[in-house]
Amino acid sequence: MDPRNTPNRLRALATWLLFQASNQGQRLINERMHTVGVPNRAYYGLLAALAESGPTSQADLGRRIALDRSDVTAAVTEMEGRRLLERMPDPVDRRRNLVRMTETGAAFLTTMERLAMEAQDALLEPLTAAERMHLLDMLERLVEHHTGIAVHNEGSAG
Amino acid sequence: MDPRNTPNRLRALATWLLFQASNQGQRLINERMHTVGVPNRAYYGLLAALAESGPTSQADLGRRIALDRSDVTAAVTEMEGRRLLERMPDPVDRRRNLVRMTETGAAFLTTMERLAMEAQDALLEPLTAAERMHLLDMLERLVEHHTGIAVHNEGSAG
DNA sequence: CTCATCTCAGGCTGACTGAGATCT
């Protein structure tokens, strides 16, 4: 793309700028994650959720990190094969697989955290520290507004 | 997704917040565009570029709106069938198809602009007017930095 | 010859749906 010739009608759209910025961010993240064999965003999301909440059911993990139930199944199976996490039956609800992070997974999460931070720095390089904080604040409010509303208000987003 | 339980490690990532915010934005845009038969983002981008620059080759259109050459071909063919634009041979370079917006296309662009603006308002609702301006400014700097650099420093990009 | 352009065929991946089995 040659941004100097991008139509003004696109440049002025928050949706378009967010789309482009998000793509750049995903590219920076994925480049780094691929170097340690991480194929998709489920890896970091799942280990982050497990690190902060302890053993959790697959359905709950999917809701927390916005990942479809079938994709959670596939990712957990793959990551279990790499000993990053393990399934265990939930003693109080036998429909569920409790997923628990292994020590290998905890170590790997540390590696991914470092790579993720490098990607943030690369992405946000043109912004001052104060601007980065303001950007994160605004983005979090947008995300909470559009995902949180559905939880509390069950969604008339007119 | 239940954002109240989103892992802090994800909430703190600009890349993750951008990804989620972008998805919300695309959803708001697509919901509205689908009501007038627009199947993808090429429609608005192509007509916006043609409105601002006049007849343009397909390759150039693709570069301006960050759309792959083969997707430009498909979109132009489809939109030509709907009389939104038309192909004409470039008299000075016969490899090229010059693409020109029709009057039908210009009218349709007006409709899409209105829908796009509605989506912006819906997306940015939690932000003040000043914050929206600051957000757009920061996003544009990020996009320029990560796409524009390739143009000036790494001329191999096409 | 090298390079750009347009087009088509096809691959890849992420997001999602449907259905069935199991369990609350």
Place this chain on the structure above:
DNA sequence: CAGATCTCAGTCGGCCTGAGATGA
């Protein structure tokens, strides 16, 4: 019964590559 959970099979769209034909 309704509803949640896990799993698998398969669809669908966006994004991209490769290759051929044409032409600068």
